[in-house]
Amino acid sequence: MTDTATMPQLVSFGRRLRRFMADRPLIPLIILLIILVAILQVLRPGIVNERWLANTAKFAIPLAILAGCQTMTMLTGGIDLSVGTVATMSAFIMATQIVNQDPTVAFLLAMMPAVLIGLVNGIGVGVFRVHPLIMTLGTSLIGTGFLQVYQRTVIASGARIPDFLNWLGTGVTYGFPNALLLFVPVAVLIVFMLNRTGFGRLLYAVGDNERAARLSGVRYWQVITALYVLSSLLAGITGLLYIGLIKAPSLSLAEPLVLPSVAAAVIGGTSIFGGRGGYTGTIIGALILTVLTTLLTILQMPEGGRRILFGLIVLFVTAAYLRIVEDR
Amino acid sequence: MTTNPLPQSPLLDATGVTKNYGAVAALRTASLSVLPGEVHALMGANGAGKSTLVKILTGAIKADAGRILIRGQQLDIRSPADARRAGLLPVYQEPALIPDLDVLSNLRLTGTPVEPFRAWVRELGIPDLDIRETARHIPLAILRVLDLARALAVEPDVLLLDEMTAALPANLAEKVLEVVRRQGDAGRSVIFISHRFVEISALCDRATVLRDGATVGVVDIEPGVEERIVEMMLGTRIEKTRVTARAANDLAVADGGRPRLSVRNLQLGTKLNDVSFDLANGEVAGVFALEGQGQDELFAALAGSIRPTGGTIDVDGAPVKFSHPSDAIQAGIAYVPGDRAEALAMQRSVRENIALPFSAALRKWGPIRMRREQMVVSSAIARLQIDTRAQGEVQRLSGGNQQKVTIARWIAAGARTILCFDPTRGIDVGTKQEIYKLLRELASQNKSVLFYTSEMEEVQRVCDRVIVIFGGRVVDTFPVEEADEAALMRAAYGLPRGAKADVGILAEVKPGSSAEAAS
Known part of the structure; x- marks a missing residue:
């Protein structure tokens, strides 16, 4: 880290700045977030107020949790594309089962497909070495199919959003969205897990050099199976939160969040090749994407143009960020 | 010419x-x-x-x-x-x-x-x-x-x-x-x-x-x-290099008892044929071989990376079957591969790399006791004198320091037997000396080391005994005093020992008989 110290006079300011950024990758992200908010304030003076902040947080939170799933899987060199389907399934099952069931039973039923899909993903990737992209895409499609079958069986009973989820998803207490009650513990847990637990260490180690991990006695399939089950569980919980926010159960409820969740993790500095990254960056990445969406919405462009611009900005930001941070 | x-x-x-x-x-x-x-x-x-x-x-x-x-x-x-x-x-x-x-x-x-x-x-x-x-x-x-x-x-x-x-x-x-x-x-x-x-x-x-x-x-x-x-x-x-027998050698003999590691008739496809030898506590045993004579497979089998197709491995007198490196680690046997890129998570810190084996087992997945880990890692770093100026990412370390990290990991984990495969390949002379010294120290603490090297000089510097492998067989074993370069070279090419005049060039090398002579 201090090899710049050997020849200080030769190191230009730009290089020192880059070195600084490389050691603290969060700083450029935070700067970008502040710039986006500033642009928003300039375009619509007064828009950035307490209500707007709470609203942004509400929409950023489900994205941030799903992006947490991506962060963890990407650290091992994987990806979890089934999070959208899992979240949708949990939400849909919860909303339909709550009509006739006890809330606890409905909750357990809602989390069942999450555990199942996570287990199948984990075994497929960890034991049978199917590529995570294919594996999770496959289980995602299968899950969607099952959901369609399930929908026919409950068509008569209808659906209802439980009050608690409604409160959690949309409620605001003293200016703070209630969703933070869920998000803060989840975020703390993920950050703690990645930095301070054996399991977290293994995620990084397996993603950096699987062979080295193996020679150190790590059993790959155990780590991967646990990881994908955990990822699916988080996705399931996100689904419950999201249905409280959107309030309209559908068969593609959380699907639009899947690719942004990958983008948030990548923008946050997690390498899709594994071994590098962390959750704090991902959270800021999710905030950036949410603010960006608002920004594009107020530009009053047609939907198509908005998407094109969104894609371009994500591409540009990611490429630029990696150039700044990857100091080598 | x-x-x-x-x-x-x-x-x-x-x-x-x-x-x-x-x-x-x-x-x-x-x-x-x-x-x-x-x-x-x-x-x-x-x-x-x-x-x-x-x-x-x-x-x-x-x-x-x-x-x-x-x-x-x-x-x-x-x-x-x-x-x-x-x-x-x-x-x-x-x-x-x-x-x-x-x-x-x-x-x-x-x-x-x-x-x-x-x-x-x-x-x-x-x-x-x-x-x-x-x-x-x-x-x-x-x-x-x-x-x-x-x-x-x-x-x-x-x-x-x-x-x-x-x-x-x-x-x-x-x-x-x-x-x-x-x-x-x-x-x-x-x-x-x-x-x-x-x-x-x-x-x-x-x-x-x-x-x-x-x-x-x-x-x-x-x-x-x-x-x-x-x-x-x-x-x-x-010219003959004179090597004196080591003190540790006597210690190993005095220890008598069971060998730490006992390999019998080990077989692996066409690569290993009938390899048998013992590794005593407190001993550094050298493995000397030309390239591709089965030494890679021998080390991989002992480390639990690949399963042998035949033969037995005993650890402290009890038979073992390794199906994963973690089984070997459980038995106190650690493998330091020749290629550092194979052993290190290059983007991670020195500390994480050294502590990696600690978290491997399922029951160690919980919160890490950071203080204790810091202490164990620091003492391993101090023992190997690893230059930690660039410890944030192992890939920024020099080759010699990287190699030290791969060894430090197993010192910290307290492995009783270390399988070192050409650990000094491509590193500077100073670090080489430190590694030789370390291996001798380990032996003096009654740990055992199996040390493959392609440099004859290292055999004499570090080992108590040399096992020579040729064509997937142990063709000779001799104490380091007799392991001068000519003897090693002859053995490595499968030539019978001390039979210069009697054996014509067309004489078949009979691995069985020389292995017997060795044991």
């Missing part, structure tokens, strides 16, 4: 071939002259420059200086295709057929005539080859023979065979040698690279010996010449 000038002009004549990699000279003034109709052996110890010379001759890399004449014409060989046009065709150790194509498509790809190929395949002892078979499904030994047949089918002037008989069963090897011999009778030349004196004496007319990147001699193959060849390969280092 030709000792026996013949009237013919050489078919291939390379002189003054030089190749530098940065400051390292891989070849300096190497020469090789091959006569028509000759089978010519190319010999040299590990790192003498054989493979560099071969790569230059076949156009895989370009020489910095030197002259290569083929049939008296100077040719500029820039690519393997150029070499092929000039009539020079190699058959390498690794099979060269494209695995996903069938044999016929592979032949078309290289423009090899099919009928002569079939004829050669039959000649080489494979009567029933299905030419439509996908290369992937053909066993390795057969693939190597097919590579040879493919080369023979285009009738090259000079055929270059690199360890041709290495992975072959005896009946195929015999056929191959027969065909190669006849190749010479037909007026074509063969350059034959081999570590096996038995084959060389049966097959070759002359041998060129390389040492430290230079040609040190060309000899006619005649009875008794292997002594001269060994001397040439060793050069001035032939």
Whole structure:
């Protein structure tokens, strides 16, 4: 880290700045977030107020949790594309089962497909070495199919959003969205897990050099199976939160969040090749994407143009960020 | 330098071939002259420059200086295709057929005539080859023979065979040698690279010996010449290095009792045949071998990376079966691979790399006790004197420091037996010394080390005892006092010990008998 110290006079300011950024990758992200908010304030003076902040947080939170799933899987060199389907399934099952069931039973039923899909993903990737992209895409499609079958069986009973989820998803207490009650513990847990637990260490180690991990006695399939089950569980919980926010159960409820969740993790500095990254960056990445969406919405462009611009900005930001941070 | 000038002009004549990699000279003034109709052996110890010379001759890399004449014409060989046009065709150790194509498509790809190929395949002892078979499904030994047949089918002037008989069963090897011999009778030349004196004496007319990147001699193959060849390969280092027995050696003997590790009749495909030895507590046992004699497989099997196909391993007298490296680690056996990139998570910190084995087991997945970990890691870092200025990412460390991290990991984990595979490859002299010292220290703490090295000097510096492996067998075991360089080199080439005068060059090396003599 201090090899710049050997020849200080030769190191230009730009290089020192880059070195600084490389050691603290969060700083450029935070700067970008502040710039986006500033642009928003300039375009619509007064828009950035307490209500707007709470609203942004509400929409950023489900994205941030799903992006947490991506962060963890990407650290091992994987990806979890089934999070959208899992979240949708949990939400849909919860909303339909709550009509006739006890809330606890409905909750357990809602989390069942999450555990199942996570287990199948984990075994497929960890034991049978199917590529995570294919594996999770496959289980995602299968899950969607099952959901369609399930929908026919409950068509008569209808659906209802439980009050608690409604409160959690949309409620605001003293200016703070209630969703933070869920998000803060989840975020703390993920950050703690990645930095301070054996399991977290293994995620990084397996993603950096699987062979080295193996020679150190790590059993790959155990780590991967646990990881994908955990990822699916988080996705399931996100689904419950999201249905409280959107309030309209559908068969593609959380699907639009899947690719942004990958983008948030990548923008946050997690390498899709594994071994590098962390959750704090991902959270800021999710905030950036949410603010960006608002920004594009107020530009009053047609939907198509908005998407094109969104894609371009994500591409540009990611490429630029990696150039700044990857100091080598 | 030709000792026996013949009237013919050489078919291939390379002189003054030089190749530098940065400051390292891989070849300096190497020469090789091959006569028509000759089978010519190319010999040299590990790192003498054989493979560099071969790569230059076949156009895989370009020489910095030197002259290569083929049939008296100077040719500029820039690519393997150029070499092929000039009539020079190699058959390498690794099979060269494209695995996903069938044999016929592979032949078309290289423009090899099919009928002569079939004829050669039959000649080489494979009567029933299905030419439509996908290369992937053909066993390795057969693939190597097919590579040879493919080369023979285009009738090259000079055929270059690199360890041709290495992975072959005896009946195929015999056929191959027969065909190669006849190749010479037909007026074509063969350059034959081999570590096996038995084959060389049966097959070759002359041998060129390389040492430290230079040609040190060309000899006619005649009875008794292997002594001269060994001397040439060793050069001035032939004088006996005196090594005194170590104190730790006595300790190991005094310990008596059960050996820490006891390997019996270990077998692994064609790579390991019947390997047996013991490793005592408090001992550093060296494994010395030429490249590719089965040492990689031996270490992998002991580390639990691959399962042996036969034989037993006992740890502290109790039989074990390793199905995963974690089983070996459980038994206190740690493996330090030669390639550091294989052992380290390069983007992670020194601390995480050293502490990696701590978290491996399922029950250690919970919160890490950071203070305690810090203490254990720091003491390992201090013990190995790792330079931690760039500890944020292991990839920023120097090679020597990286190697120290791979060893520190197992010191911190308290492994009782360390399998070190060529741990000093490509690192600086200072760090080498530190590693030697460390291994001796471990032995004095009653830990045991199995230490593979390709440098003879290291055997004498570090080991109590040397196990020599040749062709997947333990061919000799001797205490370090007797392990002077000549003895090691002879043993590594499978030559029987102390039988210079009695045994002619054509005498078969009987691994069984020498292994008995050793134990």
